Amino acid sequence: MFDLGIKHGRIVGENRVDYANLYVKNGKFAGISSEDLAAKETVEADGRFVFPGGVDPHVHFNDPGLTDGEDFQTGSMAAVAGGITTVFEMPLTNPLTADKRSFVLKKNEADKKCVADFGLYLALTPDNWSRIDELMELQPIGFKAFMSYSPDIPMVKDGDLLSGMRAIRAANSRIAVHCENNDVITFLTDQIKQAGRNDPRAYIESRPDYSEWEAIQRAVNLAVVSGVQLHVVHSSTPEGARIVAEARSAGHPISVETAPHFLFLDSSDFERIGPFAQCNPPLRAPGNADKLWEAIRSGQIDCVGTDHAPYTLEEKLRGNGSVWETPAGMNNIQSAIPLLIGEGIKRKISVTRLADLYATAPARLFNIYPKKGAITIGGDADMFLFDAEEEWTVDKKQTFYKQKWTPFDGMKVTGRIKRTWVRGTLVYEDASPLGRIVVDPGFGQFIPGALRSS
Ligand SMILES: [Zn+2]
Incomplete structure (x- = not known):
């Protein structure tokens, strides 16, 4: 049984986009399948993109x-x-x-x-x-x-x-x-x-x-x-x-x-x-x-x-x-x-x-691939669900910045992040006007610097 299944997403892989279900187990990407497999929790992507x-x-x-x-x-x-x-x-x-x-x-x-x-x-x-x-x-x-x-x-x-x-x-x-x-x-x-x-x-x-x-x-x-x-x-x-x-x-x-x-x-x-x-x-x-x-x-x-x-x-x-x-x-x-x-x-x-x-x-x-940086089996399940159609406007007041300013204030954007997961755990979900962070401070983990690959 998987921990999480994201159903009917357009899964953005390294060289291809699959219209499929994406499965997570123990914080890692564990499967991409057109079949409906059992998972403790499922999220309906409804054809939206799942990006790394x-x-x-x-x-x-x-x-x-x-x-x-x-x-x-x-x-x-x-x-x-x-x-x-x-x-x-x-x-x-x-x-x-x-x-x-x-x-x-x-x-x-x-x-x-x-x-x-x-x-x-x-x-x-x-x-x-x-x-x-x-x-x-x-x-x-x-x-x-x-x-x-x-x-x-x-x-x-x-x-x-x-x-x-x-x-x-x-x-x-x-x-x-x-x-x-x-x-x-x-x-x-x-x-x-x-x-x-x-x-x-x-x-x-x-x-x-x-x-x-x-x-x-x-x-x-x-x-x-x-x-x-x-x-x-x-x-x-x-x-x-x-x-x-x-x-x-x-x-x-x-x-x-x-x-x-x-x-x-x-x-x-x-x-x-x-x-x-x-x-x-x-x-x-x-x-x-x-x-x-x-x-x-x-x-x-x-x-x-x-x-x-x-x-x-x-x-x-x-x-x-x-x-x-x-x-x-x-x-x-x-x-x-x-x-x-x-x-x-x-x-x-x-x-x-x-x-x-x-x-x-x-x-x-920085040589932390494939643990990070891609939707690839065995990698950390870091990803976000993305609605490529939704239009919105950057509003400096609706940000998590400690100081509420940005030169992007007022800019029109096509495409909105609906949910973000880190290591398979939901950390952010969209809501109006400002989304919610749903993990406690300190959820993030230190990534030891890896030596160069060559
Ligand atoms: Zn700098």
Whole structure:
């Protein structure tokens, strides 16, 4: 007898969609069948899609230390309501997650609060690259480094980055890098500030697309010479995707994600919405998103990470007077997958490619596939039921975000998540106007970082 049967769903597998019944036992996918088999509980899918739960390689839940903006509970509630069942959390918290004490502190908070399964990054800093080996006992999902200035993490110069990459290669882990050219940005920012400019366009001009793809090229070069597995985060440009795709086709273990805001918003939205649409790298010119969608279609872009990066309303509103006064980052995790699937279908991208984009590819890159990332027999039963017809509008007030703002507020979406399961347990169900989380805080489990596969 199965624990759960989802009847008459369109089951989104890795290479095919089956109109069938999906069965779960002991938290794992246990069968796909056209036959009616016995299960303790059944759910009628009525022809709606059953997609694999999302694996988000890039979230900021601000916990510990910055929890006015978000914490593991609110952030993960928004994640599962948005179909994301596994998150990899970034180290830009307080204290910085860069050593054993801070990692254990964070893991304890996540153990108590998180309702999604979670992996945790460690920061790579100029001070800790010589201790990578001992940090590996913590089983981080990977290391994160910044090539440009951030208020929350020390940036690494090229020498530190190369040394860190060599140590991480020796430890068989992986590195995710924020690629922007710090010198170019500092130079342009000074010039633009001196001209007295403080509007969204000034911010975009201070971080031009070449300041990003130049750094991506440099990170790729250093990854090639060190042999490390490199994941380039949030590429906003097709050039960045092309650079990574070239290295990948030459056989190097290098991957790239883009973020939903680059696929749905552009510089005109930044000018319209203001600080709530400010992020690093910044939103690009109208038309850029079409090029990123093409890079998704062609496979140049491996996956999507939300880069959900919350701040308080007060912090963001400081940017209304001047873009130089607000932190960069945005709330987006709850609407990301419905937007992606809805738009992807409109653009005639197959649902299997869309599932690959937000679930299977990141799971493979971080080597937690097939436990995570796909509807495959024996894998964790992480999934959501999706009504591809239902139309709704993103409402910032109807979110689980601790701070009720998002630049996606008011955006029309085709397709809605009806229920989400993690390891076969229902964690979220849709209701009007805001759905319900039906597990206790702490339901989520730690995912030990796996060593790289090759
Ligand atoms: Zn980020």
